[in-house]
Amino acid sequence: MPQQDRAYATREAILRAAAEEFDRLGYDRTSLTAVLARAGLTKGAFYFHFPSKEAVAVALVERQSEFWAEVRESWRARGLDPLSALHGMFVESADRMAADVVLRAGVRLNADREIGYPGVPTSHVMWEKLVATYLAEAGERGDLLPGVDPDAVARTLCGATLGARLISSATTSCADFPDRVREVLRHVLPCVTAAGWKLSGSHKVPERLVEP
Amino acid sequence: MPQQDRAYATREAILRAAAEEFDRLGYDRTSLTAVLARAGLTKGAFYFHFPSKEAVAVALVERQSEFWAEVRESWRARGLDPLSALHGMFVESADRMAADVVLRAGVRLNADREIGYPGVPTSHVMWEKLVATYLAEAGERGDLLPGVDPDAVARTLCGATLGARLISSATTSCADFPDRVREVLRHVLPCVTAAGWKLSGSHKVPERLVEP
Numbered sequence: 001m002p003q004q005d006r007a008y009a010t011r012e013a014i015l016r017a018a019a020e021e022f023d024r025l026g027y028d029r030t031s032l033t034a035v036l037a038r039a040g041l042t043k044g045a046f047y048f049h050f051p052s053k054e055a056v057a058v059a060l061v062e063r064q065s066e067f068w069a070e071v072r073e074s075w076r077a078r079g080l081d082p083l084s085a086l087h088g089m090f091v092e093s094a095d096r097m098a099a100d101v102v103l104r105a106g107v108r109l110n111a112d113r114e115i116g117y118p119g120v121p122t123s124h125v126m127w128e129k130l131v132a133t134y135l136a137e138a139g140e141r142g143d144l145l146p147g148v149d150p151d152a153v154a155r156t157l158c159g160a161t162l163g164a165r166l167i168s169s170a171t172t173s174c175a176d177f178p179d180r181v182r183e184v185l186r187h188v189l190p191c192v193t194a195a196g197w198k199l200s201g202s203h204k205v206p207e208r209l210v211e212p
Numbered sequence: 213m214p215q216q217d218r219a220y221a222t223r224e225a226i227l228r229a230a231a232e233e234f235d236r237l238g239y240d241r242t243s244l245t246a247v248l249a250r251a252g253l254t255k256g257a258f259y260f261h262f263p264s265k266e267a268v269a270v271a272l273v274e275r276q277s278e279f280w281a282e283v284r285e286s287w288r289a290r291g292l293d294p295l296s297a298l299h300g301m302f303v304e305s306a307d308r309m310a311a312d313v314v315l316r317a318g319v320r321l322n323a324d325r326e327i328g329y330p331g332v333p334t335s336h337v338m339w340e341k342l343v344a345t346y347l348a349e350a351g352e353r354g355d356l357l358p359g360v361d362p363d364a365v366a367r368t369l370c371g372a373t374l375g376a377r378l379i380s381s382a383t384t385s386c387a388d389f390p391d392r393v394r395e396v397l398r399h400v401l402p403c404v405t406a407a408g409w410k411l412s413g414s415h416k417v418p419e420r421l422v423e424p
Contacts, residue, residue: 024329024330025328025329025330026328026329028240029329112328114382115378115379115381115382116237116238116324116382117236117237117238117241117382118236118237118382118385119382120382120383121379121382121383124379124382152395152398152399153399155376155379155392155395156372156376156392156395156396156399156400158375158379159372159375159376159378159379159392159396160368160371160372160375160396161375162374162375162378162379163370163371163372163373163374163375163376163378164367164371164375166327166371166374166375166378167327167333167336167367167370167371167374169327170326170327170328170329170330170331170332170333170336171332171333173330180367180368180371183364183367183368184368184371184372186364186403187364187365187368187400187403187404188368188399188400188403190403191398191399191400191402191403192399
């Protein structure tokens, strides 16, 4: 393997090993020793790539941030109706989180830092606003029931997804996160969508408990 | 003040000062120094009542545990239909949490310990089971729509409440937690309840987005 490829592979191995520890234990309880043991690397190899545990955490948070920007852009670009795009975005996010420990660790690190202490949970507020924008657009098209408050639905969906992630993470390493997110959508969307709305796109149609 | 009353008052002052710090910062970042400064007490006075920071945290967790047992018992004893009892329990819990920092700190300490690391989040599982039991009873009475899965609804409600608490805690010290919990109920219950069900009890009827 050329030297540049080997360096890249080592950096990725560090990120992955650190992600596996951060994902399970959070930032404070993750030890560099455990990360090195998991990656099968020496301290020297580690410090060639990262100056500190914090630097690895920052890299993971940046990576998830880039990932979410791509997801948002890709659903925006599909030209679906807003509720279908929203649904697809939630389902894809849950599926990717369950499958990818590097993404999951970045999300956890970011959320633990933002949500554990008083302040503004910037990412959460950004998602609530984004979801509310999609819902407001759906309302303008007549896809929501009269009287539905897009902000209130956005708070409910985003809060429910956060809670689902935390429980799913503690109990199944997020293996059941996709099911939990689909349950949330199935138990909220029929309360707020107009009878005429139909889910479009490639994602499976959720079972509707209340037939339109 | 007799010595016994003074000792009781000091113990309560420590619990409250510690609760205010734990509620904001969590266990690890709360310093005993900050708690003492807040309570206006010396280390000597503190150690007369508690051997350690951990002992105060344990006392707060025990207190919230006793509180929830009372809430569950009181709603069970009212003889309401299961969905009304469930609704009342969620609303009362949110109102009490917003009003009582001692309760809130105990809940946070307990949840942070259970949910932050791999394992069984015992309290959350207990609540999910309790909520599922209420919902299953409602189903047997015909108060749920056909096809509604009590376990799935319980997961949705409990996850949504957990997420709502964390966001509300980070942004408003739980001041908007009562509103957020009512929003969750308003966006989920109409999806799962049968047309004939009506909320009973002393709590305000939620606005129903989908008229039965």
